[in-house]
Amino acid sequence: MVEDENGLELILCCLEDLAAKVKLAIGHKPVLLDVESAAQYLGLKVSYMNKLRRGNDGPPYIKVGDSVRYHVDDLNEWLRSYKRRGNFGKETQKAEAGS
Known part of the structure; x- marks a missing residue:
């Protein structure tokens, strides 16, 4: 009977550990994406x-053998570099002010 209780405690401990790992994995986003996912x-x-990528204009990438991967942080940074504020017509206004 004591052996059964120890076995059950071990199984319960393993299940709790597995449950914690599953919760972590579900909340964890992939860090490296292939070309299609990126x-x-x-x-x-x-x-x-x-x-x-061929023109060296894209986000930084990692190449190992034939595999190309993009780090999510690099994708976000590259995308932020294209962020613009609305300035429609301001160049025209500056040109008119200078005349």
């Missing part, structure tokens, strides 16, 4: 991602 993340076509 394109979807950015709202771009895969062909455009490939074009950007």
